[in-house]
Amino acid sequence: MDLLKSLAVAASGLKGQAGRMRVIAENLANADSSPERAGVDPYRRKIVSFQGKLDRELDAQVVELGRVNRDRSDFKTKYDPGHPAADANGQVKMPNVNSLIETMDMREAQRSYEANLNVISSTRRMIQRTIDILRA
Amino acid sequence: MANNGLGLMGALKTRMQWHQARQKLLAENVSNADTPKFKPHDLRAPSPAGGGTTLLQTSPMHLGLSGQQGGFDPRDPKRFETTPSANSVNLEDEMMKVAQNQSDYQLAASLYSKSLGLMKIAIGKGR
Numbered sequence: 001m002d003l004l005k006s007l008a009v010a011a012s013g014l015k016g017q018a019g020r021m022r023v024i025a026e027n028l029a030n031a032d033s034s035p036e037r038a039g040v041d042p043y044r045r046k047i048v049s050f051q052g053k054l055d056r057e058l059d060a061q062v063v064e065l066g067r068v069n070r071d072r073s074d075f076k077t078k079y080d081p082g083h084p085a086a087d088a089n090g091q092v093k094m095p096n097v098n099s100l101i102e103t104m105d106m107r108e109a110q111r112s113y114e115a116n117l118n119v120i121s122s123t124r125r126m127i128q129r130t131i132d133i134l135r136a
Numbered sequence: 137m138a139n140n141g142l143g144l145m146g147a148l149k150t151r152m153q154w155h156q157a158r159q160k161l162l163a164e165n166v167s168n169a170d171t172p173k174f175k176p177h178d179l180r181a182p183s184p185a186g187g188g189t190t191l192l193q194t195s196p197m198h199l200g201l202s203g204q205q206g207g208f209d210p211r212d213p214k215r216f217e218t219t220p221s222a223n224s225v226n227l228e229d230e231m232m233k234v235a236q237n238q239s240d241y242q243l244a245a246s247l248y249s250k251s252l253g254l255m256k257i258a259i260g261k262g263r
Contacts, residue, residue, distance in 0.1 A: 002156035006163040013167025
């Protein structure tokens with residue numbers, strides 16, 4: 001039944017967006033993680049990617065999380081001479097996480113998640129309507 | 137066959153199958169809304185059987201008939217939103233299609249139920 005396949009496809013979308021939210025949460029949680037000592041790099045922001053995959057069993061294109069890559073942009077620096085990780089100039093390397101970007105990414109993931117949920121609700125109503133035919 | 141109501145039920149059944157296939161395609165579009173280079177698809181609306189004039193391919197050596205693309209909608213509407221990653225899924229557009237598909241399916245299913253009711257009346261088990 002194609003409707004059950006629709007449910008499985010939408011569920012793959014939910015799973016993908018949930019994985020994306022997990023990575024965003026990881027980035028946000030580590031936004032202020034400073035290194036333990038000088039010369040050590042702090043947390044580097046993670047970027048998630050999606051890839052379409054043809055599921056032969058479902059005969060449909062589902063989505064799954066691809067490799068989680070690291071953001072290659074420069075680290076931020078903070079002037080804190082008393083910090084154990086401060087260099088000779090008193091600068092401490094901080095993670096290259098921008099809370100604003102992460103919040104926007106989070107909103108986007110939330111919208112996509114809701115859209116997939118909507119597809120599931122709609123498909124469930126269609127299945128219910130099909131079952132109702134039996135009562136006619 | 138068409139006069140005893142079974143033709144109508146057959147047509148409704150085909151219509152419902154078409155809506156199910158379309159729902160699967162729309163689910164694919166929504167779930168791949170963030171996949172790079174993904175282009176959304178839609179199904180071509182079923183044409184009424186026997187309606188209009190159709191071209192006939194009389195020899196396999198002839199060129200294929202235009203517009204035959206495996207049931208996909210050959211029209212390529214202009215996408216007004218394509219992300220830098222070449223993904224052109226528009227979530228609002230897809231949600232509209234999902235809602236429309238659901239209501240059309242419910243209409244076909246209701247008509248099917250009514251046809252079954254009529255059949256029951258005809259065979260003497262009417263309510």
